[in-house]
Amino acid sequence: DAMVIQNPRYQVTQFGKPVTLSCSQTLNHNVMYWYQQKSSQAPKLLFHYYDKDFNNEADTPDNFQSRRPNTSFCFLDIRSPGLGDAAMYLCATSRDRSLGQHTDTQYFGPGTRLTVL
């Protein structure tokens, strides 16, 4: 089945130690998104790639970076994780950002839960 895969499902890192989360997709979608979801809160978009074009949200901290080496893979890098970065990180994909007057459906992976010690 075509799907969005996130590895690992659980990641533990130390305060200040760089960490990378990965996402892959077999849907061949053009757009990949990273959302952050803190405990008991709704998901919040950090940034997205439209093909190779990176689009950062205005309020995303500089500590968060992303790479998309090819269509299938996208990485989230946290350069110096703080305790406040502990959260579920969700990867999503969509075929396109827009198709005429239609918004395109986003499909989510299972998420990676990050713990910062």
Place this chain on the structure above:
Amino acid sequence: DAKTTQPPSMDCAEGRAANLPCNHSTISGNEYVYWYRQIHSQGPQYIIHGLKNNETNEMASLIITEDRKSSTLILPHATLRDTAVYYCIVRVPKGYKLSFGAGTTVTVRA
């Protein structure tokens, strides 16, 4: 994107229909209504979306009022696996962002 209002929680009995309301009184004519749900510790799952007409798929039905200021998601025969947080989201055309609100926590009881 238009703001949505949902009840914070609701219970329903297994096997019965679950009707989840959403108010979006400031919706514009070209904005879509989307529903996602999130089962505990999983990623959000797309359910259904619509613009003006009622929509149905294998998961649910979406009823949008004629003035488009509110909608109802209907799960026809709720099961225990439908226990989740349900998000109603209004999106503009060509909008890429999903702006999640607080959602409704639905608990299906045996």
